[in-house]
Amino acid sequence: MKNKTAQRVHFRALIRLLQALIISCVMVFSTYASELKQPTGPVLLEISGNLSHHNTKLDIDRQEDGQEINAVALDLKMLETLPAETIRTKTPWTEGVVEFTGVRLDVLLNFVGAESNDLLFQALDEYSVEASNEPFESFPIIVAYKRNGKYMSVRELGPLWIMYPFDEFPELNTEQSRANCVWQLTNITVK
């Protein structure tokens, strides 16, 4: 058991290192080209607000005053380019242990150059929740795009679903964490 845990720790450390490498590469890349690549497929997620990078413009809160802000629009392909993280957990909304695969939120925020940790999540069904100073850097909290190895349809609460590793870290089992698990995620606003 101990051996296995040690191995896991090593493995995880390696992954972290790789992530750091990739992120730093991306950062280096983005410093001389703050314009990110344009999405080629259907846009799944738009990130707007206090960002250092962008690849599109967006109406503020879809108001019709014509004022636009910089934003990052992401398609599935772009999300899958970022390092993938898998968590297995039970949730209040599903049966049994479910495997979610997606991008770590801190990786994603780094990727778009988010300047703060004060976020607003919005969903397709117009559900929204504010998440301030959530421990995205300490725990593998992901924006999942796969459930049990399969992409999620709208009917299956997809295509994107924020997920916390509840089983692995019982301390995350709070009302706020559960509220943050936004399904059918469409927008993230960095304040």
Place this chain on the structure above:
Amino acid sequence: MVMVNINHTRLHLQNTKEGAFNYILQADRSFDRLNYSIHDYLSAETQAQKQAIWPQLKLRFDLIWSTFQVFDIHLPSGQRLDIADDFTANVKLFLSQYDPVFSSNQAPANAQLQPIENRVRDLSTDLLTVGNNVFASFNVFRDHIAERMEKLYQYFWVSALLLLITGSALVTQLFRLNNRSTRLYNDAQNSKARLATVVEELRSGKREQKAKDSFLAAASHDLRQPLHALGLFVSALENKVKVPDGPIILGKIKQSTEALSDLLNSLLDLSRLDAGVVEPSPGHFYCSRLFLMLHEEFKEVADSSNIYFRIEHSDEIAFTDYILLERILRNLIDNAITHTKQGKVVVSCTKQKKYLHIEVLDTGPGIPLDEQEAIFSEYYQLDNPERDRSKGLGLGLAIVRRLSDLLGIELTMRSQFGEGTRFLLKVPAGQASDIPVNAIEPVEQSNDLNGALVLVIDDEQAVRDGMELLLKKINCTIVAVESGEAAQQVVVEQSLIPDLVIADYRLREGKTGDEAVELVREELNLDIPALIVTGDTSPERVRDASESGMRLLHKPVQPEELVKVVESFLSVPEVVADSA
């Protein structure tokens, strides 16, 4: 414990089980939006418009679908709500029924959507009912819990109040009990003390003695008065009787007078001791000094009775009142010699640790065991049922007992009937260093007072005359009056300044001697020395007289004693004048 449970319950109430209301609101909105979209679709005029709206309509259907993937409502208690379950089943039926319509990418005809619109509207209404029911259920549950908590609070307060009341009642009761027991205890103590006093008085005969005291006081005053005068007259007669046998008869008269005086003085001593006016003044002294004096005093009497009397020489030092110890020993020796028919009377003194054991031993008849306690009471005389006066009054041992009690000297007696008696006194030992270097020796006074003026106030003519005769012998000028007022008058009329005032304590018309003295002092505005002579022996009267602060003499005063006192009074100012 209770608080934790209450908090838990509150948490439970707040936690609407993954937000049942959120679900309902979300679902309601989804239904509304679907409804709007259907409405838009139905009211769209062209096929192109319909085709444009169709994907959104599909999405909204999908959203409802997804909502009911997770739509699950039950009460916090875990109870399921039938109406909610029925509704969920209904919606799922609706979704699967119309899934084919919404799966198509082709915009359907209005006719296909019309029944859907109705169904959606119905479901929306149902959802509202479900919402109301859930809300009601939650409220019922919440009320139930709240009610229980209310009851719990009430119960808590009532018990707290009860506890407080019971506690304070108990405490009050405790205090009252405590007070009462203290009072009872004090009462008991008082009663006990009173009882002890009465028992003690009964045992020691103080009760009878109190009555006797007043009788004695009254009687002795009347006895003393003439005796006092008698003494004075006899003394005055001394040098005037020239007939043969005259001096002898006079001597006998004098002896008898003295014996009478002694008896009365013994009575007075007892009275004084009982009144508590005798205050011992302890000092350090050699026993040999005391023994020598006693030996001188008793050797002739012992010789005349053919008794061997000896006081063993002792170098020990005692610490007590010299005069009172002398009186104790005098009484004991006197008793021993009186009762011993043949044999010896021996006084000895040995030092044992911090005490001197002074022993008075005789070979007299001894005291039977059953009478050993009784001999210390007044008027008790062994072997004298006929009350032969020559054997004394029987006051000796009573005085000894009182004096030894007063001095704190332990007095024990051992006696065997027919073999003699031994009295043992445990006197505190003294220290040589504490003996005054120049033990004051009585200064020899000349009998010549150079015509000092003495004012005598006495209501009895006989006493006034006696005094005059006596004091004239020592060259005093006498002015004798019968009352304080008369004294005042004499002083004013003859402009006299007496050197000494001698007043009888009990004057006529309830006046007292000290009042008379005060009158004279006021008249002259001088603090003239005064001497009060009293025949009253009742303890209270003695105490009153003492409190006046003037020198007190008790009748019958022996002429020699009176002369000595007068001399000491009149010589004091001269000494002061000399030293000044």
